Amino acid sequence: MTYDSIIIGAGLSGLAAGIRLAYYGKRVCILERHTTIGGLNSFYRLRGRNHDVGLHAITNYSPPGGKRGPLNKILRQLRFSWEDFDLSPQFGSSVVFPGHTLRFNNEFAYFEAEIAAQFPSQIDGFRRLVAEIDSHNIGDLGQTWISARARMAEHISDPLLINMLLCPLMFYGSPSEHDMDFNQFVIMFRSIYQEGFARPYKGVRLILKNLVKKFKSLGGELKLRAGVQQLVTDGKHVSGVVLDDGQVLEAKNVLSSAGSAETLQLCGADVPVDDRFTPGEISFVETISVLDQQPAEFGHDETIVFYNDSEDFYYEQSKNPVDVRSGIICSPNNFQYDQPLEEGSIRITALANPGYWMNLPEDEYIEAKKYWYDQILESSLRFIPDFRPHVIDVDTFTPRTIKKFTGHINGCVYGAPRKILDGTTPFDNLFLCGTDQGFLGIIGSMLSGISIANLHLLNAK
């Protein structure tokens, strides 16, 4: 038996692609090495509590009844209704640098007014930048890397404002250090500042479970604990995959969400060198603190705080195990739910050094997680009331955790610096979706799977 398509990875992009293919009658099988679905945006249970792996907030918010933007696009393409994602919008978030706090919510005019009030000499330039963003076509799959910093500097002369604008966009999606590709910048700017944050009451598992339910109802096959150890190729064409247990599955084409370098590694040693397929180096440590009260009770009602303690912003692979100069404070409680979440929690994320975390012996690793948990919290207390007396449970994950459960080299959550926008590889029937294709975030990753399935696997045209 030969599948029409095999999809590697049961994350958001693979599941979304699978739904498209199964909906149009293709025989499709999704293979996932891990014991559960989700990939970089998975979920887990620890000491009786549910946690999301990566989710702080879902970007690209659109209110019910909306028609435009990526969220509505994927709802249509996957035949979901708005209620299926159960999105509650954020309270409000901020970017905090020394001497300046820029607040934003899901109304872009509010953010614009903040910039006008705090950077009056820059507001005209900011509006010109926004006009450029509005007219940019992110769907042009042939475009090459352009420096976002250079584009911003054409309109904005204050480097502090440039850094403050970039900070959330880089933290939530930049695979490259110091600068972003302008196309990625536009995607992120729209998804965070112009559309905004929301979260399902039950977290990312609600969306994942709805995706799986739909995929299976359309006849799709999902195999967990089914890692792909090798792609069967003749150097030009892929005929199937070899699973970790030696089983061979055949397919007319393969769509991989494993990452670009990771996918080529599966093709064996004789793959031509291609510098587009270079893995990224940016990864993070994240602390999760479960609290005995809601954050609002100790005076913290912001959804996400992006902080940085100097005017310069160093978005780079950390030289120390963790870079505590900057970070992200997320409170999953601070969204406009109908009822409060059962427990309070605070998640803090900071740039990390993947090599340090990968190479630690197991006993030192546990100790290092504890040590850096304390350092991260101490650093964050400059931007949030001291919540440490309320902490009743803790979990910390590192680049090592991400590598272990997702297979992404260096534990890179945002993948490779060079995106493969058209999803093609050196093999004529092997395609890429997910992080290394180039749409970002929860909604973006689904859009990635949909776009590549439409473009290459559905013979739509």
Place this chain on the structure above:
Amino acid sequence: MAPEQIRSVILDILSRIAPDEDLSDLDDSVPFREQMELDSMDFLDIVMELRKLYRVQIPEEDYGELVTMDSTVTYLTPLLKDAESTV
């Protein structure tokens, strides 16, 4: 299928693509794109749904015929005259 039935088929496809959309006040003479903000991805979906349901092939150069409900029904009437409605 008669033109009336073809209209129902298109409405059914649209309601699958955009389940939250109220299609009861759809104006048959105004472009879908304007009324529902459909984009090229959505038009491809209409084409693919028709192919899935009725094995009708719509060449890319004819996509322009699917602008409004009126033009779509007119275009599809000869192509679907022998097809049985699934709605």
